[in-house]
Every structure is written in C-alpha cells, then in structure tokens.
Amino acid sequence: MSKLALLGGDPVRTKLWPPWPDGREQDASAVQEVVASGQWWHHGGSQVAQFEQEFAEYHGAAHAVATSSGTTALATALLALGLEAGEEVVVPAYTFQATATAVLLARGIPVFADVQADTLNLDAEAAARSITPRTRAIIPVHFAGLPADLERLLPVAATQGALVLEDACQAHGAVYRGRKVGAIGAAGGFSFQASKNLCAGEGGAVLTDDPEVAARAQAIRDCGRVPGQTCDDSHILGYNFRMTEMQGALLRSRLPLLEAETELRWRHGRWLTEKLASLPGLTPLDPSPRPADRRAYHLYAMRYRSESLGGLPRDRFMQALAAEGVPCRPGYEAPLYRDPAFRQGSFRAADSPAAEELCREVVWLFHSLLLGGDEDVADIVRACDKVVGCHRDLL
Numbered sequence: 571m572s573k574l575a576l577l578g579g580d581p582v583r584t585k586l587w588p589p590w591p592d593g594r595e596q597d598a599s600a601v602q603e604v605v606a607s608g609q610w611w612h613h614g615g616s617q618v619a620q621f622e623q624e625f626a627e628y629h630g631a632a633h634a635v636a637t638s639s640g641t642t643a644l645a646t647a648l649l650a651l652g653l654e655a656g657e658e659v660v661v662p663a664y665t666f667q668a669t670a671t672a673v674l675l676a677r678g679i680p681v682f683a684d685v686q687a688d689t690l691n692l693d694a695e696a697a698a699r700s701i702t703p704r705t706r707a708i709i710p711v712h713f714a715g716l717p718a719d720l721e722r723l724l725p726v727a728a729t730q731g732a733l734v735l736e737d738a739c740q741a742h743g744a745v746y747r748g749r750k751v752g753a754i755g756a757a758g759g760f761s762f763q764a765s766k767n768l769c770a771g772e773g774g775a776v777l778t779d780d781p782e783v784a785a786r787a788q789a790i791r792d793c794g795r796v797p798g799q800t801c802d803d804s805h806i807l808g809y810n811f812r813m814t815e816m817q818g819a820l821l822r823s824r825l826p827l828l829e830a831e832t833e834l835r836w837r838h839g840r841w842l843t844e845k846l847a848s849l850p851g852l853t854p855l856d857p858s859p860r861p862a863d864r865r866a867y868h869l870y871a872m873r874y875r876s877e878s879l880g881g882l883p884r885d886r887f888m889q890a891l892a893a894e895g896v897p898c899r900p901g902y903e904a905p906l907y908r909d910p911a912f913r914q915g916s917f918r919a920a921d922s923p924a925a926e927e928l929c930r931e932v933v934w935l936f937h938s939l940l941l942g943g944d945e946d947v948a949d950i951v952r953a954c955d956k957v958v959g960c961h962r963d964l965l
C-alpha cells in the first residue's frame with residue numbers, strides 16, 4: 571500500500587467535495603424577487619405561508635409553522651403542546667445542545683437519558699427509567715438523520731401521559747415505517763440552518779397534525795398574535811420567532827431538490843456502510859434499515875475503535891484520513907450534562923455509559939460527501955482502507 575499522505579505520500583484524493591450550501595441562480599432570483607417586492611416579512615408577503623403549506627405536504631403533516639431557527643421551533647412546539655413552567659422533558663444525553671436549551675427556553679427542565687450505542691438515538695429503556703409524573707414530553711432526536719425507535723418510545727411516553735416531540739433538525743426527508751419523521755409524534759421540530767439538508771442560512775419549522783397546537787404555535791412565534799385577530803386582541807404570551815420572506819423564498823426554491831438529494835445520500839450511505847463494515851477499527855453507526863425506513867444521512871457517523879488499530883488515537887486517525895482528502899469531525903466532546911452550561915443547573919442525568927463512550931469514539935462525515943458521484947464515495951472507502959491498512963506507520 572502506498573505511503574500515507576500524512577507522512578508525505580500522495581493523497582487518495584485532491585478533488586474538491588460538493589459544496590454545501592450549493593446556492594444556485596434560481597435561489598438567488600427567488601430571494602431577489604422578494605427583495606424587489608418590498609414585502610420582507612410574512613404579514614405582507616406570501617412566501618413563508620406557501621412554504622409552510624409545501625413543507626407540511628411533503629412530510630404528510632396537516633400543518634407547518636415556520637420559525638426563526640430549529641431551537642425556536644422546538645421551544646414553540648413545547649409551549650404549543652402545553653408545557654408548564656418547571657415540567658420535565660426527557661432528552662438524549664448525546665445531541666446538539668439546542669435540544670436541551672429549547673426546553674429551558676420554554677421554561678421546562680431537561681432530564682438527560684442515555685442513547686443506544688449502535689444508533690446515537692435515545693434509548694427507550696433509558697427514557698423509561700427517566701420518566702416521572704412530572705414529565706410532560708420526551709424529545710427523541712433522529713440523530714444524523716437516522717429515525718429514532720418511535721415504536722418503543724411512543725408507548726414509554728404514554729405510560730406517564732407525556733407527549734413525544736420529534737427533534738427532526740437533522741432528518742429532513744427521513745422515513746420511519748413508511749411515514750416521514752417529524753409528523754409522527756404530537757409535533758416535530760426542524761432546522762434550516764446552513765449545514766442542514768434543507769437550508770436557508772437560518773430558519774425552522776414545527777409540524778403537527780393537531781389544528782389547535784398549530785394555531786397556538788402560530789401565535790407563540792408571532793408575538794402572541796392570534797391568526798385572524800389584530801395585535802390588540804392578542805391574548806397568548808408569544809415571542810418574535812418569525813421567519814423572513816427571504817428565507818421562505820429560498821426554502822421554496824430548495825424544497826423541490828430535497829427528495830432527489832435524500833435518495834442520493836441514502837444510496838451512497840448504504841453502499842458506504844456495506845464497504846466499511848469489513849474494515850477493522852471502524853463500525854458504521856448505521857444499523858440495517860427497518861422495513862420502509864429511509865435514513866436522511868445528515869451525518870455519516872461511525873465508531874472508531876482504537877484498540878483494534880494498535881491503540882492509534884482517534885485524533886491521529888482523523889488527521890490521516892483528512893490528509894488523504896476526506897474531511898471528518900470527532901462529534902461532541904462530552905454528553906450534554908457535562909457541558910459547563912448545564913453543569914451550573916441541578917439537572918437530572920442518569921448514568922449514560924453509551925453517550926460517554928460515543929463521545930470518545932465517534933467520527934462524523936458531513937452529508938455533502940454523499941452528494942457527488944459513485945466515484946467520490948469510493949474515495950472515502952479507499953482513504954479509510956489506506957489509513958487502516960497503514961495504521962502501524964502512525965504508531
């Protein structure tokens with residue numbers, strides 16, 4: 571095998587990866603039209619309202635309510651579902667911090683529970699151990715675009731009359747047992763921040779089938795304005811969590827791409843798993859799909875087992891992979907309950923050995939690496955194969 575690029579050899583790949591976001595001319599024109607129209611917020615324009623309708627339809631949900639971010643979408647959903655101040659919400663210990671800060675924003679108390687070691691998703695047994703009569707909701711995250719085990723989590727929530735709010739911020743277009751995620755629990759929250767599989771720089775949305783939850787969410791994100799009433803008639807405590815018309819137009823321009831891009835990531839992601847599964851030291855966090863599932867692959871995540879590669883540290887492995895032309899990231903440094911922001915509060919956190927271990931072992935690849943041709947994905951396999959094959963040179 572040829573010399574590792576990190577040690578002066580030729581890299582497997584020097585070609586650039588598909589850019590993300592990949593702004594196109596029609597995206598620019600869509601925004602430009604709104605700019606020229608002078609209708610920049612959704613009370614004057616129609617882009618946000620039309621996007622809400624199209625996004626709800628795409629996910630098979632009755633209602634979508636657009637917001638300023640994924641964080642505000644989750645907080646709006648919790649408030650619209652009736653979360654009272656001081657009630658508890660079970661969240662995974664391994665997730666982006668916003669899953670938990672959204673709970674705080676909605677005046678609730680996050681309770682951290684462990685994830686499954688082979689999926690990074692909330693573990694139903696851990697959630698069952700964390701739920702109490704004070705629990706109003708459980709937030710499973712469809713982490714990295716892999717649908718969470720809702721068939722087991724929904725009954726866990728029901729034991730205490732709690733609701734399930736899906737955090738689908740990484741899972742646009744993912745399918746769980748034939749249904750798009752985000753529209754299966756009582757509500758779902760999405761993010762359109764720049765890295766996301768559907769993006770507008772920033773933005774978010776709540777999905778729900780319940781018209782009353784949708785109406786409350788509309789008021790909460792719009793300074794308490796009840797749709798159809800004037801500002802003075804507003805009776806709901808609300809905030810400015812609104813999306814701009816420019817974001818609405820950009821999202822409308824990009825939504826028609828989502829299906830084909832999701833299919834491409836799905837095909838490439840599964841192929842990658844098939845090829846990487848036989849390499850020592852790497853375990854794709856990509857279990858066989860349940861029937862009628864489709865993963866969104868916002869991230870391609872794998873576990874790096876240093877003990878299988880002579881103790882080569884994960885950082886050194888990632889440096890070598892990056893030098894071969896495959897950029898990668900280590901994921902979260904620590905479970906959320908060890909984040910200084912959460913350590914200051916007295917939050918309940920059950921032991922989360924899986925989350926602790928995953929923080930030490932996970933390696934992420936960004937979804938745009940799956941958006942090229944078959945040869946591009948083959949480069950990922952060649953690079954992993956080369957670094958694994960030559961790992962002794964790095965010891």
Ligand SMILES: Cc1ncc(COP(=O)(O)O)c(C=O)c1O
Nearest residue numbers: 639640641666668669739761763
């Ligand atoms: C799992 C998860 N939840 C919530 C969020 C929050 O979304 P935003 O950054 O749009 O507020 C993100 C993304 O950033 C996320 O990945």
